Amino acid sequence: MNLIRYRALISVVTTAVLVLGVIATVAGYGWERYLRALAVLEEIEPRHARLLGLKSVDAQLKKAVLDAYAQMVRWAYPPEQDVGKAANDVQQRARRVAEAAGMTIISSQALPPRVDNGLDQIPVSVTLEGGLQSLQMTLSSMSGEAPVLFVDTLSLRAIDRGDTKQPQQVAATMVVMSLRIQP
Numbered sequence: 001m002n003l004i005r006y007r008a009l010i011s012v013v014t015t016a017v018l019v020l021g022v023i024a025t026v027a028g029y030g031w032e033r034y035l036r037a038l039a040v041l042e043e044i045e046p047r048h049a050r051l052l053g054l055k056s057v058d059a060q061l062k063k064a065v066l067d068a069y070a071q072m073v074r075w076a077y078p079p080e081q082d083v084g085k086a087a088n089d090v091q092q093r094a095r096r097v098a099e100a101a102g103m104t105i106i107s108s109q110a111l112p113p114r115v116d117n118g119l120d121q122i123p124v125s126v127t128l129e130g131g132l133q134s135l136q137m138t139l140s141s142m143s144g145e146a147p148v149l150f151v152d153t154l155s156l157r158a159i160d161r162g163d164t165k166q167p168q169q170v171a172a173t174m175v176v177m178s179l180r181i182q183p
Contacts, residue, residue, distance in 0.1 A: 076179035101137035
C-alpha cells in the first residue's frame with residue numbers, strides 16, 4: 001500500500017532516472033566524439049602548419065623551380081628538340097671534341113635513347129685511337145660542352161706499336177651520353 005501512496009513520486013524519479021540515463025548516454029557519445037576530434041586535430045595541425053608555410057613562400061618556390069628549369073639547359077636538351085636531332089648533335093659534338101684533342105675517330109654510332117626519371121638519355125658509341133694525353137684532354141673537354149656530355153662506359157686497350165720511344169697509344173671505346181628533358 002505504500003507503493004500506491006508514493007506512486008507519483010516513483011513515476012517522477014523513474015522518469016528523471018531515464019532522462020538522466022539518456023542525457024548521460026548522449027553526453028558520453030558527445031565526449032567520445034570530442035576526444036576523437038581533438039586527436040584528429042593534433043594529427044592534422046603539423047600538416048596544416050607546413051601547408052601554411054608553403055603557401056607563404058609560394059612565389060619563392062615558383063621562382064626557384066623556374067630558375068632550376070632554366071639551369072637545366074646546361075645539362076640537358078630542351079623538350080622541344082627532337083630526340084633524333086639531339087642524338088645527331090651528341091654524335092657530332094663527341095667527334096669534334098675528340099678530334100680537337102688529337103684523337104683519331106675509328107667509328108661512332110647513335111644508340112637508342114633510354115628514359116630515366118623524366119629525362120631521355122641519348123647515348124652515342126664512339127671508338128677512338130690516340131695517345132693517353134689526348135684521351136685525357138678529350139674526357140676533360142666533354143664536361144665543358146653544353147649540354148654536358150657524360151661518359152657512360154669506357155673501355156681501354158693498349159696499342160703496341162713495337163717502339164718504346166713513342167708515347168703510349170690506346171684504343172678507347174666509350175658510350176657518351178647527353179640528356180633531354182621529356183615533354
